[in-house]
Amino acid sequence: MQVRIARQTGRLDEVVAFYEGLGLPRIGGFEDHDGFTGVMLAVPGTAAHLELVTGGAHEPPAPHPESLLVLYLGSRAEVERLSAGLEPVPSANPYWDRCGVTVADPDGFRVVLCEDTWQTEEGL
Numbered sequence: 001m002q003v004r005i006a007r008q009t010g011r012l013d014e015v016v017a018f019y020e021g022l023g024l025p026r027i028g029g030f031e032d033h034d035g036f037t038g039v040m041l042a043v044p045g046t047a048a049h050l051e052l053v054t055g056g057a058h059e060p061p062a063p064h065p066e067s068l069l070v071l072y073l074g075s076r077a078e079v080e081r082l083s084a085g086l087e088p089v090p091s092a093n094p095y096w097d098r099c100g101v102t103v104a105d106p107d108g109f110r111v112v113l114c115e116d117t118w119q120t121e122e123g124l
Helices: 012-021 076-083 094-099
Strands: 004-008 026-033 036-042 049-055 068-072 100-104 110-114
Touching: 012 036, 012 049, 076 100, 076 110, 094 100, 094 110
Parallel strands: 004 049, 068 110
Antiparallel strands: 026 036, 036 049, 100 110
């Protein structure tokens, strides 16, 4: 199975630049495909992608404090490197404040930069 998480935005260029700054490289995109334009970003160390799109008939979704993208970075140094210059926001769940830093993308969606690693029972 492969995973792509897609989210609409009204600020495509700003949001893409934010996630590229967090180390998610651009791996593809499309222009005016059935009224949508988008960019795909890889989530390093996984086979998952983040797709950010603009266009269509619906307004972009509103952020919620508990809708999180959690990036497990494996060290406090990496959290500090990637969060440098970004304004932290308090997490709704205090657990995330103990293991890392929560920041908001230009749309207000929260991203947790976690110093821990995460593995499944299979070691993935």
